[in-house]
Amino acid sequence: MSKFYVVATPIGNMGDITLRALEMLKSVDLILCEDTRETKKILDKYGINTETMSYHAQSKLAKTDKIFELLSGGKNLALVSDAGTPTISDPGAMLVSKIKEKFTTEEVQVVPIPGPSAVITALSASGLPTHEFTFLGFMPHKKGRETLFKEIATAERTFVFYESPHRILKTLESLIKFCPEKKVCIARELTKIYEEFKTGSPAEVLEYLTKNPVKQKGEFTVIIS
Numbered sequence: 769m770s771k772f773y774v775v776a777t778p779i780g781n782m783g784d785i786t787l788r789a790l791e792m793l794k795s796v797d798l799i800l801c802e803d804t805r806e807t808k809k810i811l812d813k814y815g816i817n818t819e820t821m822s823y824h825a826q827s828k829l830a831k832t833d834k835i836f837e838l839l840s841g842g843k844n845l846a847l848v849s850d851a852g853t854p855t856i857s858d859p860g861a862m863l864v865s866k867i868k869e870k871f872t873t874e875e876v877q878v879v880p881i882p883g884p885s886a887v888i889t890a891l892s893a894s895g896l897p898t899h900e901f902t903f904l905g906f907m908p909h910k911k912g913r914e915t916l917f918k919e920i921a922t923a924e925r926t927f928v929f930y931e932s933p934h935r936i937l938k939t940l941e942s943l944i945k946f947c948p949e950k951k952v953c954i955a956r957e958l959t960k961i962y963e964e965f966k967t968g969s970p971a972e973v974l975e976y977l978t979k980n981p982v983k984q985k986g987e988f989t990v991i992i993s
């Protein structure tokens with residue numbers, strides 16, 4: 769039997785990796801990485817010399833065949849993304865699905881090694897209701913965007929999504945348009961030196977970012993309730 773480990777890695781702070789993740793990354797035959805150079809940083813920090821191979825959204829079918837061949841040959845593999853939990857707005861979901869289609873659980877066991885994910889990290893310290901939430905991944909730029917904002921406006925539950933620094937102001941403007949009364953929390957640079965949570969009405973948060981351009985930079989997770 770082969771094992772295929774889906775391993776979460778840090779979303780900023782290099783200390784946020786579990787003992788089990790390190791153990792697996794050390795012991796597998798090959799690590800599949802979204803970007804081998806990114807993964808090398810964490811492997812070097814923890815003295816791990818396991819061989820790596822790139823696997824990302826543009827990877828060709830031949831790569832999937834190679835992965836199948838390795839699993840058929842009894843090799844154990846790990847999948848990591850550049851940051852956080854693989855397959856969550858990151859490559860790998862299709863690969864995991866194909867592995868489960870092709871192999872029985874006696875042949876290949878897919879094993880999650882849990883750890884950081886920006887969505888849960890942001891929610892956990894946001895102070896906004898967490899008992900029921902919908903994760904939207906990245907907001908669409910065009911098609912379906914308005915429908916989603918309308919849904920956010922009318923639903924009772926909390927919504928969480930990822931946003932790029934280039935679009936954060938535009939998104940806050942949309943929130944002002946569709947749901948000005950809601951509370952929004954932007955979680956920026958989680959687990960890093962400039963980690964920050966800013967909560968308020970969409971208009972207040974937009975004003976805050978507009979007055980502090982330096983705070984428009986970095987990685988954002990948006991929570992709205």
Ligand code: SAM
Nearest residue numbers: 852853856858885886930931957958987988989
């Ligand atoms: N798979 C990852 C996870 O489990 O968190 C998410 C990958 S997705 C391609 C990257 C997006 O997640 C970023 O653009 C940002 O919106 C969010 N994100 C990742 N790291 C973050 C951080 N340290 N602080 C805030 N948001 C973050």
